[in-house]
Amino acid sequence: MALKDFEKDMMRDSRCSYCKVIPHVMMTDTRFIDVCPSVARFNFHGFSAGGRMVAGLSLLRNRIEYTDGFLDMIFQCQMDGACDVSCKIDRDLEPLQVMQELRIKCIEDGQLIAGHMPVLEGLRKEDNMLQRKKADRGKWADGLDIKELAGGKAEVLFHAGCRYSFDEELWPTVKTGINILKEAGVDAAIMGKDEACCGGRAYEMGYEAELIKYADHNIQAWKTAGVKTIVTPCSCCYQTFKVLYDKIGKKPEIEIYHFTEYLDKLIKEGTLKLKKKVPIKVTYHDPCHLGRLSEPWIHWSGKEIKVAGQMIVHDPAKKYRRGAEGVYDIPRDILKAIPGLNLVEMYRIREYAWCCGSGGGVKEAYPEFALWTAAERLKEAKDVGADALVSACGWCKRNFTDAVKETGKKIEVYDIVDLVQEAL
Amino acid sequence: MSLSREAYRALEDIVGPENISEEPAILDGYCFVWANEAMFDDRFSARPLAVVLPESIEQVQGIVRVCNRFNIQFRAHSSGWSCPALSSKESFLSIDMRRMDRIVAIDAKNKYAVVESYVSMQKLFLQTMKVGLRPHTIGCGPSGGILASATSNFGCGNTSASSDFGGRVPLGVEWVLPDGEILRLGTLGTGSGWFSGDGPGPSLRGIMRGYGGATGGLGVITRAAVKLTPWYGPPALKASGKPNIYDIEIPENFQINVAAFPDRDQLTDFFVLVVEEAIAFALHRSPAASLAILSTSSGDDFWQMVSASPPEVAEAMKFIGVLMMDAGSPREMQYRYDLLQKIMERTEAMNFPMGPDMMGPVFRNLVTGQGQQRVFNITTGFLTAAVNEESWDSVKLLGQRVAEELYAKYEAEGKIAITGENPWFAPLGDSFAHTESVVSYDQFDPESIKAVREILAEADIKLPQWHLAVGGAEGCLSFDEASEKAAAPYCLDFLGYEKKIKKAFDPNLVSESSFYVKP
Numbered sequence: 001m002a003l004k005d006f007e008k009d010m011m012r013d014s015r016c017s018y019c020k021v022i023p024h025v026m027m028t029d030t031r032f033i034d035v036c037p038s039v040a041r042f043n044f045h046g047f048s049a050g051g052r053m054v055a056g057l058s059l060l061r062n063r064i065e066y067t068d069g070f071l072d073m074i075f076q077c078q079m080d081g082a083c084d085v086s087c088k089i090d091r092d093l094e095p096l097q098v099m100q101e102l103r104i105k106c107i108e109d110g111q112l113i114a115g116h117m118p119v120l121e122g123l124r125k126e127d128n129m130l131q132r133k134k135a136d137r138g139k140w141a142d143g144l145d146i147k148e149l150a151g152g153k154a155e156v157l158f159h160a161g162c163r164y165s166f167d168e169e170l171w172p173t174v175k176t177g178i179n180i181l182k183e184a185g186v187d188a189a190i191m192g193k194d195e196a197c198c199g200g201r202a203y204e205m206g207y208e209a210e211l212i213k214y215a216d217h218n219i220q221a222w223k224t225a226g227v228k229t230i231v232t233p234c235s236c237c238y239q240t241f242k243v244l245y246d247k248i249g250k251k252p253e254i255e256i257y258h259f260t261e262y263l264d265k266l267i268k269e270g271t272l273k274l275k276k277k278v279p280i281k282v283t284y285h286d287p288c289h290l291g292r293l294s295e296p297w298i299h300w301s302g303k304e305i306k307v308a309g310q311m312i313v314h315d316p317a318k319k320y321r322r323g324a325e326g327v328y329d330i331p332r333d334i335l336k337a338i339p340g341l342n343l344v345e346m347y348r349i350r351e352y353a354w355c356c357g358s359g360g361g362v363k364e365a366y367p368e369f370a371l372w373t374a375a376e377r378l379k380e381a382k383d384v385g386a387d388a389l390v391s392a393c394g395w396c397k398r399n400f401t402d403a404v405k406e407t408g409k410k411i412e413v414y415d416i417v418d419l420v421q422e423a424l
Numbered sequence: 425m426s427l428s429r430e431a432y433r434a435l436e437d438i439v440g441p442e443n444i445s446e447e448p449a450i451l452d453g454y455c456f457v458w459a460n461e462a463m464f465d466d467r468f469s470a471r472p473l474a475v476v477l478p479e480s481i482e483q484v485q486g487i488v489r490v491c492n493r494f495n496i497q498f499r500a501h502s503s504g505w506s507c508p509a510l511s512s513k514e515s516f517l518s519i520d521m522r523r524m525d526r527i528v529a530i531d532a533k534n535k536y537a538v539v540e541s542y543v544s545m546q547k548l549f550l551q552t553m554k555v556g557l558r559p560h561t562i563g564c565g566p567s568g569g570i571l572a573s574a575t576s577n578f579g580c581g582n583t584s585a586s587s588d589f590g591g592r593v594p595l596g597v598e599w600v601l602p603d604g605e606i607l608r609l610g611t612l613g614t615g616s617g618w619f620s621g622d623g624p625g626p627s628l629r630g631i632m633r634g635y636g637g638a639t640g641g642l643g644v645i646t647r648a649a650v651k652l653t654p655w656y657g658p659p660a661l662k663a664s665g666k667p668n669i670y671d672i673e674i675p676e677n678f679q680i681n682v683a684a685f686p687d688r689d690q691l692t693d694f695f696v697l698v699v700e701e702a703i704a705f706a707l708h709r710s711p712a713a714s715l716a717i718l719s720t721s722s723g724d725d726f727w728q729m730v731s732a733s734p735p736e737v738a739e740a741m742k743f744i745g746v747l748m749m750d751a752g753s754p755r756e757m758q759y760r761y762d763l764l765q766k767i768m769e770r771t772e773a774m775n776f777p778m779g780p781d782m783m784g785p786v787f788r789n790l791v792t793g794q795g796q797q798r799v800f801n802i803t804t805g806f807l808t809a810a811v812n813e814e815s816w817d818s819v820k821l822l823g824q825r826v827a828e829e830l831y832a833k834y835e836a837e838g839k840i841a842i843t844g845e846n847p848w849f850a851p852l853g854d855s856f857a858h859t860e861s862v863v864s865y866d867q868f869d870p871e872s873i874k875a876v877r878e879i880l881a882e883a884d885i886k887l888p889q890w891h892l893a894v895g896g897a898e899g900c901l902s903f904d905e906a907s908e909k910a911a912a913p914y915c916l917d918f919l920g921y922e923k924k925i926k927k928a929f930d931p932n933l934v935s936e937s938s939f940y941v942k943p
Contacts (some may be wrong), residue, residue: 011867012804015510016797017503017567022878024546024566024792025663025670030527033547043477043522044445045453054456057467089668090797092722203553233889235837307727309835309842311802312865317724324666350736351667360702 003056003101008095008304010057018047019083022352027074032347032380035082037355037373047072048082049095055340056102057303065112067267075100076369077175079204079360080288084325085351092320103206117207123210127196127241130166136352138192140171147189148348153226154189156181159241161234161395169401170394177259178234178397184271188231191221200240200289205361211240220384222254233259233417234357235393239289247298258290260416264330267337269284274423275342282345282414284331285377285400286353288339292323323351331392331416338423344384346377354380356372356396363399374403378411388412390419425515427473431494433519438486443477443523445537454518457510458800459807461867462876463903465860469511472518474782478936481524481598481606481646487519488644489575489604491934492650492665499936502569504541507903508577508639508939515935519644521569527551528647531619535594535652538618541645545927546792548650554659557652560587561706565796575599577637577647580850580858582790583706586750587653589634589852595621595649599632602643602930618649631925641940642929656750661791669721678705678752680786681764681859682715683773685743688820694745694771696816699851701767704749705788708850711843712741714799718785723801742845744776748790803841806870809862809879818892823847825890826861838867839875860865884910903938 019124020040034040038047046055052074058064077099084096094399122131138148140160147154158181164174177258179186199214220232239259245251257265266272285290298319305315328350335343348354357363357373378400381389389411391397401410427435428444437442445451448471455469463469470477473496476692478484484500491498500519510518521541527548534556537548548559548564561581562568573579575597579590587593595620596612609632611617613625617683621629632642657675674680685691689799691709698704743789744820749764753756768775778786789795799806809830814822827845834840841864849859865872865880888911908919922941926933 008804008868012800013456014505015453015456015564016505018797021544021546021567023667024550024794025661025672025804027546027550030551031549033550043520044450044475044626045520046450047452051450051453056455057456058449058452060902063452063468064448067447070449073447073449085667090795090801092801111898150941173778177872185630247836267866306838306866307731309838309840310869310872311727312803313842314726317728318722322667322721326546358806383646393469 001097001101003098003105004060006063006098006101007057007060009098010053012051012093013050015050017048017050018021018089018091019087020350021086023086027099027273029347035086035348035352035354038077038356038378039081040376041369041372042076046072047076049087049099052077052099052102053095056098059102059105064111066106068272068323071111071113074106075361076366077343077360078288078357078362078373080355080357081293081323082288082352082355086192088320088322088395091421092318100204104208107206111255113205113361113365116361119364120202120205120207123197123202124375128162128164128166129197129201132166133194136166138190138196140174141178141183141190141192144175144178145182148192149189149194150192150227152186152189155226156186156188157222157225157230158188158190159182159195159230159234159237160190161232161237161394162397164233165195167256167394167398170397173394173415173417174233176245176417180266180272180424181231181262184266186328192290192292194350196221198203198237198240200236200244201361203240203244204359212248215245215248219245219252222252227254229255229257231257231259231262233394233415235287235289235294236395239294243294243297258327258392260331260334261327263417263420264334272424274420276423278338278369279340279386280388281342281344282335282390282419283325283346283381283388284335285356285381285389285396286350287396288327288353288355288359289389290392291326291328292351294327295321297321297323297325297365308385318319326351334416334420335390340417341419342386344386346380346384356391356399357403358395358399373404374399375407375409377408378403378407381411386392386411388414390414390416392416425473427496427553427632428494431490431496431881432474434490434494435474435487438483438490438793439476441479444474446474449533453461454504454510454520457504457507458513458805460505461512461805461873461933462807462880463507463511465873469865470513470515471782473515474796475518475520477520477523481600484519484600484605484646485606488602491517492604492932495932497934497936500644501640502539503567505564506577508906510565511903512936512938524646530555530557532557534619537652538649540647540649541569541571543570544568545573549792552652553655553657556655557654558587558592559650559652560593561793561847563796564659565793570650571648573925574650575633575648577639580852581793582706582708582850584853584858586698586850587708588651589858590637591633593650594653595619596630597621597632600646603932607700631929639939641926641935641937643935654752654895655899656752657791669719669785670788672788674783674787677754677757678787679761680783681744681745681747682778683768684741684776685745686772688743688824688895690771690773691743691745692816692820694767694773695851695857697767698747699813699854701763702854703749703763704747706748708848709745710746710848711846712726712738713780713843714734715786717798717802718789718795718902719782726802741776742890744787746790748787754829765815769917799864800863802897803866805876806862806864806879807876809863809876809883811858811860814856814892816857817870819849819859820894821890822859823861827881829886830882831863834875834879837863839872840879860876883907887911888914905941908941
């Protein structure tokens, strides 16, 4: 697909501004109705999905040229997809796909974002998004009794992902993850230094070739190693393996689990018993990539036809991804299974969850905006009386942790795995 | 066309560098709106000179004064969801009121709320339902600006039978006139609060908005008090399930009835009687297909439902009325229900049974306006070709004549969607009615666009010939006075009076007036 393939979607935008807020029937508090961090922060319509649809059309029609202002408008966005869900409450449009193709076009046309360049260079050289040495990728597992694939075979692969592999503060989470698997008797392995990036975050920045490259590489590596199941604690990797690889026609014939799904399975089977009390009041932050963005891809090919004069329908009928089929209940079930833990909900949850701020290359290129977005979420968490914010993604935890330091907000930030560990 | 650097700096000094833009990609978001193609042959109208985002009345006043000093045309908007908010042949300074989005006060005892320009219907409703009140709904849906609807641009919706229409909603108003002077209307003008629009203090509602609204042609309204109506529902709507058709719990003290009538006369009588008895929370006629639009998840699903429906069902549902009643107690609901039965008997109404899969979406639509956007999924474009505000009899006449004398030819040629007689109409308060005959077209098809343009022009001519009131696109005064000019020979010199008002209030003619009048 290309931007041009979405020309009709862009034309059909009605400028209703539905993409800016949660649909009325799902709103609960007037202070927390914004769903799009970008337009909430920068206010001009161009910073909304609707505004970017217009900009895409303008670009196709040569009404505008590339400028720094235009690029900032396109890339100061986490690509979190909340706008897409809100739009689709009533419309049959694909704003998130338009924004994705718009970024791809920018990159193809050589319009690069300075803040992304070191990350991309690092990725191309070291196969990770954190500008670290590939050779150090497996260091997080030093001292763990875990099988490291080096030409060997394993049915269950634990894929840590770039963030968990190189962010030392997050290492306890993945170490815990491995220990839980071992205690549950799961014969899992890791790839260590041979693990590669999923390519998903680069894709969100507009680098489609990187997604294709890493899809090919990873799928081949898994095939060679005889992997039948992948478990990852990283929501971004999960969404990339499960959804994006399928989107580009490279769906792996492997079961993909987010770690929470695997945990839930173990808890519900009785293999994992949460016994210790964890007396804390928490709220759960739905990571975008585990929630609305992880809805399975729906392939469609066909054509538009006219019926009853000018009525437009699709042949065959088209189905839309509306954010309903993400992983929402499982993390909540896990939290509810922890004795003594009090789970309170925020105002923007599930398919309308406010983003943590780090996605879409924002953390890398626009760090202040990333922190502003996270700080807004912390306010919301405090407002519902939570002592801690729990997420299920390393990127979320990193950005929230940074925002806590920056804002001085008195709130703990946990990965859900950390709380499970406390309860064991 | 662009702003002089001196003018730009003057504006930047007022709103700050973050809140002004001349970036073309940003400006294009302020000249793109549905139905532009019907007026300009393009989805884009003239690109604004710049866009500014004020956050206070002082900033708005400063902007307007700069515009007077440098002779810059300006127009303000809230959500921006309509041509009168954004479209023009000539470039102007677009004032996006987005940063003025505060609910200033809710006076539950006296049943009004004070809002800034950008507060949407959904935002205000969310807050007022907690204290048992609701604002008037806006036909365009929940994202529409409550202040714009009350003070500047028509403003009718599903609940107009009970919550009245925009023109009767504003109380005290804070208004930055086109010359930069601040005028406070009603009680606000004498420092007595917001509770009355008609004084003591200047009572200029007729001038501020008249019937259709000045649509940005007479300065900027920055705050207004709007009337609220009792809300007998819960403090929050209870929705569950998955998008985009959520399950919504219909409160016990609400009841929806869809009734089919043998002919137009009975349908009209039903509306008159229901309004007389004041038992409606929401009341409107809409094509039966609108129920299918609301309860299906996409345009494709809609078509599957409609095409699978036997023709006799469509025929039986040709004349339907949708009524929702609310009540403060079971006894009151029983009273209303009994009255309704009598009215239905008298008008030979047949109750149209609806399952919960349809009932929920209809309730959601009647209460919040959510769902209106779905009409765009059917053909991609639509316009209200003939709009009419009249007595019930004329409403009956309009739907029929528009279908037969305006649409039939184009439907036969396949240039517009075949919808037949499709007027949407609703009572406005207790005295008269609003009708819209929707024409649905394909934004991508030049022949379809040409057809809709011809229909609009014909409607302008024919409405006054049929002795019906001034129409115009979108329920407000039309672009370049087209409908007003067509109506002028049949009416008093209302256009002349409007031009005098415009001159008196806007001596430098800077308040962009494409959808109002040109002096």
